[in-house]
Amino acid sequence: MSYWLEKNIYQQIYRHFPAFKSRNFRLFFSGQILSLSGTFMSQVTISWLIYDLTHSPWLLGIIGFLQFLPALILTPFSGVLCDRWSRRNLLMLVQVLGFIVSFSLTTLTFFGLIEVPILMGATILAGLLKGLDMPVRYAIVVETVDEREHLSNAIALYSAILSSSMLIGPAIGGALLATAGAKYCFLYDSMSYAIALLTLAMMKLQVVPVNHQSQNTWQKLKEGFTYVYSCLPIRIILLLLGFHGVAGISYMALLPIFAGDILKGDGGTMGLLSAASSVGSIVACVYLSLRRQVLGLERLMALCPLIVGLGLIAFGLSRQIWLSVLILTAIGGGGILKVSCGNTIIQNLVEDDKRGRVMSLYSLAVIGTLPLGNLFAGTLAQHIGAPTTVICCGLMCLVETVWFARQLPLLTSWIRLKTNAVRELAPVHN
Template structure:
């Protein structure tokens, strides 16, 4: 289950990023609670979510071109330093009691700009940290375990810290936690990776990457399902303060429990994926996890009792994480190396970049029709998208079979083809 940790560079990144991500979740929960405390507005929660993620949607494709051109390791060091500065500014304004929603909006846009370059670089960099390609699925699953273990611990700690000392301390801890991942990056021993010469223009390379992703049905289908789920399902997180305060009648501690329960399911799902030894069958896993996510959202929207809501959040967190990580693994396996940065930027655009539109819509719908109805609708649409993907799955399997044979993932078929060729020769 932990074989990718045998690679020194990946091991450094895993533990450094693990510390930093706990701080990241402190900031996410503290930001949402701060905005809700200052405005008491579901619409403003959606607006802040939109402002923080719309730069990722707009700029991630350009970031993907640069990831294919530049040194990914160096790019990650720069983005992590900038993210530390962003959290430090949030801490300063909050601890000096001068923070306003305008500050949060501007700094959220800044973080979205950073993420547009950081996320595709981080996704593409996994291949450089794990020398054995066979260990790549395990590394991606462990990444998801790390993200969601932080998601489990971070919100719970954030709920306690917000109630005890306020949001500013969460922001300060997050800023300090970035030192761990920056140190881990600087300690790595890397073979210089081949980079693409900038002979063509950025827009030409972007069009080339888009044509590549759009023309291959499996990559296109995975990205479209991710985009739909991110637009309609994932924005449930924006409305969590409303569920904690109004639906189940709690406060920041209840918010931490709900987010933590989602993290429990996500960690369990990530560990299940990490135990897999092959990418075979991941298409079916995407369908099952997506269905579980949509059904969990619908069930959660009907609950008015905190313990039951937490159980539903376990299902929601597990389904969302497994669908995302399985899709990531499939994309990383199928993509050509010289297109990796661009395809992973489309993954970033689909999974993270669509969330701001969903957040804005969820905030508006939540204010107009209520948070439960909004989340219920998102679950129904998610199930519809999963049904379409399931219908196309047999054709998608036939399309990826030649790639699996070439990579040796289907060795018995590859051996059969070699034997036939030798007889013909």
Template sequence: MTSRSYLRAFRHRNYRLYFSGQSISMVGAWMTRVATSWLVYRLTGSALLLGVVGFAGQILSFVLSPIAGVLVDRWDKHKLLIWTQILAMIQALIMGILVLKNAITIEEIIVLSVLQGMVNAFEMPVRQSFVVRMVNDKADLSNAIALNSSLVNLTRAIGPSVAGVLIAVVGEAWCFLADAISYLAVLTSLFLMRLEPDTRKPSAHSGLIAQMREGWRYVVGFAPIKTILIMLGISSIAGMSYPTIMPIFATRILHGAPSTLGLLLGSAGLGSLGGALYLASRKTILGLGRIIPKAAAFSGLALIAFAYSHVVWLSVLMLFLAGFGFMVQVASTNTLVQTVVEDDKRGRVMSFYAMAFVGTAPFGSLITGAVAARFGAPFAVSLGGVGCLLGALWFARSLPTFRNGLRPIYIQMGILPDPASIAVPEAAAH
């Protein structure tokens, strides 16, 4: 496939601006994630508190996402996205100043993590649904989503590695301060956009609760979206919480330093980038349903192998493979949901996507931290890998119903041919 096919979403000016701004901002965001986990472990040495901080940073994405989805459908997505970036920049700046002054406590880390979780509860659904505003041609939508995933995971490969070096040389504070500065890039890109007025809004007479119920009924009543989001939630709880206790693997099991932590998380990011590029190379969404359980099982097996590795190179390789599998599953889910969802419900549906992907993660973080504190980090991660395998088996058995639900929509959208249009006329058959 040519580079033009890989990058066809770049034909849209607004998307190019957004991509360039986010490429800087997300490096800073990943630096903050690594710095936070290392800071917590340095201050407390507790696997349980690593889980508690992870829980605090993500639980509001679960609680507030349904409300956020309704408001995203009601409000101007462009302005809302700008405000989420400003608030996230303030949070990172406060973290950096407190750490630089050696004045931060675990309680303050938890409070600031809750604040960031509140921002993320709005930022994720608005960012996901805003892609349609930047990419006007739906034929380029799947490519834009795959490129977004590539961006997230390229920065996920770079950010932890840079954070590991910065922490070792000058301390965690400069990771937070660099993150705060990096938000200026995405804010600049958002201010430079030229957008058509957003006319896709739900009816004004519907109340907040009524629209939440409407979104919930749509998700629960449409079997393909319900099934795919349940699968995403299983993978998030079982297999995506391992970064919470990664400082334990870097220090106690692999006998490394902050740079080792950056190497481990960076390898998972590179694997995820490979998964996103693989999906970007696909010309059609057909077949993604079969790919999802295979990807979940693949990442589960890689996590189990990583859990019991005591060699750095093998651990790095297994996290690379786990990252590849996870990203193929997540990006496939995102692409399918964004393709089939009705435009006037996009924000609400993507809020449920955020609940399944990010909102369930705090429960996984808390469980992983508690299990690691009681039975050890390797057992906690391997248990998550087993959960991924069981989820993949369940989804594979649900595939016939999943396909039957999507087929009429694919026919309506022209992705699949209409059987009536290709049937041989009765008169011609004689």
């Protein structure tokens, strides 16, 4: 009876989430959700320690900037490496380096030797590693599924990994900080790296042909930029995602102001507001993972800036905690839908030999614009206030909705052509 029940459960899981049929994806999923949750936990812990040691809000802002600046610089070069070398080996190398950094912090914290310069240096190193591994993580997903039609499901589930890690990591980190101390947060991060390395080593990926042409790095970078510029659908999506990083997600930098000054709350309110967008992201990713077709995602993507824009305007006007939480849940869901739909469409349109470079530019559009968005929101809020700033960002998202809606017919035709081409080639591969 128990065997029948277990078998039925697995059948239901595979029916709704077919990417889990692939052993490699199951290994990748389990390893990365631990690794990423440890990474986000470590970020929260470093920020807490720096504020605890210095009580300087300015240093907190610097830490937030340093977390993303190296990624802005290194991400395009990581894309070149993705197209030249084994993506699994690259990811394992970055994970080893991340383990060294995390284990060093663990050791220093256990011996009471942690200081602000060490934490700043660790933040810079973590930012460098983030710039190297983000495009690799995105690009390797396509190699972990056995059947191409499961790719969109795998991408949605990977987006769920990111969203749930952003929720789980800080939540566990906060509990450990309150009960056991920062040293056990870093210890968890170190152990998560070790488990991720083990799962990567257990994966049996097919050998993907890589390009070993004699072109130098700058030529490869130029080729990647030229390809994206010439492929109008990819260019449109990257522009949309870049704009989202500047206007659609910059409200996150202002959440402490809303929690303390606007909503008259405390640290618990801040945690509630931060968690709300992550909850919305997880719900959106689960919904997206149940979809089977790429065609139609562009229309769903067009609704996202509308949801985010209206949500930001409502959030800027809200003065009730419960209402703000509900609004942020919708904003988080709309934002991750936009990012995940863009990822799925691009992964299905891009040529395999340019996947790494294109996904590096995708990472740049999604993450690399965050420092600019934070700077924009902080500067504007200094002059006109946080609520008005958020409302202005919402209005910008509504303008973005109109612009993207005008691009929909062209984007739909490209996706339909690509989908038909894959179907025609499918019998040959079989």
